[in-house]
Amino acid sequence: MTRVFSGVQPTGHLTLGNYLGAMRRWAAVDQHRADSLFCVVDLHALTMDHDPARLRRLSRQTTTLLLASGLDPDVCTVFLQSHVDEHTRLSYLLECVATDGEMRRMIQYKEKAAKERDRGGSVRLSLLTYPVLMAADILAYGADEVPVGEDQAQHVELTRDLAVRFNQRYGHTFVVPRVTLPGVAARVMNLQEPARKMGKSDESGAGVVYLLDEPDAIRKKVMRAVTDSGREVEYDREGRPGVANLLEILAACTGGSPQALAGAYESYGALKKDTAEAVVEVLRPVQARHRELCADPAYVEGVLRDGAQKARAMARPTVDAAYRAIGLLPSVERTELMDVR
Numbered sequence: 310m311t312r313v314f315s316g317v318q319p320t321g322h323l324t325l326g327n328y329l330g331a332m333r334r335w336a337a338v339d340q341h342r343a344d345s346l347f348c349v350v351d352l353h354a355l356t357m358d359h360d361p362a363r364l365r366r367l368s369r370q371t372t373t374l375l376l377a378s379g380l381d382p383d384v385c386t387v388f389l390q391s392h393v394d395e396h397t398r399l400s401y402l403l404e405c406v407a408t409d410g411e412m413r414r415m416i417q418y419k420e421k422a423a424k425e426r427d428r429g430g431s432v433r434l435s436l437l438t439y440p441v442l443m444a445a446d447i448l449a450y451g452a453d454e455v456p457v458g459e460d461q462a463q464h465v466e467l468t469r470d471l472a473v474r475f476n477q478r479y480g481h482t483f484v485v486p487r488v489t490l491p492g493v494a495a496r497v498m499n500l501q502e503p504a505r506k507m508g509k510s511d512e513s514g515a516g517v518v519y520l521l522d523e524p525d526a527i528r529k530k531v532m533r534a535v536t537d538s539g540r541e542v543e544y545d546r547e548g549r550p551g552v553a554n555l556l557e558i559l560a561a562c563t564g565g566s567p568q569a570l571a572g573a574y575e576s577y578g579a580l581k582k583d584t585a586e587a588v589v590e591v592l593r594p595v596q597a598r599h600r601e602l603c604a605d606p607a608y609v610e611g612v613l614r615d616g617a618q619k620a621r622a623m624a625r626p627t628v629d630a631a632y633r634a635i636g637l638l639p640s641v642e643r644t645e646l647m648d649v650r
């Protein structure tokens with residue numbers, strides 16, 4: 310059976326981008342057709358300046374939202390990255406096959422490091438090495454597919470490179486995974502700055518629809534979306550990125566295609582109105598389920614406890630095999646060696 314792995318970072322409140330680009334597909338499709346693991350990758354949240362209390366809150370909220378979006382712990386595995394030591398065990402081995410040059414080429418590293426430097430902060434070493442930890446997240450489970458938004462595709466490419474290199478040097482150990490992207494809304498853009506990705510760590514939040522935004526807040530944000538001075542509704546990602554973004558969001562929410570939807574509108578106002586309502590409707594059941602789950606924190610804790618147990622059992626054999634392949638003596642063999650002497 311195909312195995313799927315994906316994750317989400319508890320670095321802020323989850324956005325419509327996270328939902329349309331990744332989470333919705335995990336719940337609607339992946340968990341039912343594959344042996345799937347979905348992970349709140351909390352260690353990745355330590356790569357930038359962070360507040361420990363906020364991280365704890367966001368880790369709980371992110372887990373609750375994954376469940377609210379439809380992940381069913383009876384058919385998939387939901388867990389926290391820091392609960393399974395195999396991720397960091399494997400990450401070090403992969404650091405020994407990755408190169409400094411390929412880490413520095415990662416777009417997210419360049420962007421986030423530049424932002425941190427502009428703020429006068431210092432760049433954590435873990436920001437540079439985090440794609441290797443992400444590779445370990447994926448390879449530890451022998452995942453065949455990694456369903457992500459477009460912004461994570463480069464990191465999955467790196468994961469493939471590291472798996473191939475490790476296998477060539479030390480013998481076949483890892484499945485080489487492939488990225489899967491959604492057909493539409495693979496990169497939802499910021500409503501105020503359509504050249505920029507809608508991200509959860511955006512400072513103002515004006516162009517970001519959060520999954521827990523009230524319906525009126527969603528309507529306001531969509532109605533104020535930056536478009537352009539033209540009048541005709543055309544799907545042109547390069548020339549009219551703001552309108553194209555709205556069309557993609559509408560298409561992702563209603564199931565149409567952005568090109569076909571463009572022909573159905575004569576004004577930006579009407580497009581914005583329908584997009585706002587479509588987003589409100591898509592998020593309504595997620596928000597309702599989130600409220601129910603918040604009233605039952607013991608259930609969410611139980612999901613994480615069981616998920617970690619299942620995940621550990623899946624990851625351990627592969628990570629142990631990697632340790633052996635690279636030349637490290639497993640502790641059992643070490644005892645046997647001493648007996649022989």
Ligand code: AQP
Nearest residue numbers: 318320326327330331457458495496497507508509510
């Ligand atoms: N705008 C987006 N459009 C489509 N997909 C997106 N994803 C994120 N933003 C969009 C996808 O959501 C999944 C989880 O994302 P993540 O938390 O691992 O990574 P991120 O969103 O890049 O988060 P950061 O780095 O904490 O902060 P921001 O958001 O501020 O950059 C992934 O599959 C991702 O592709």
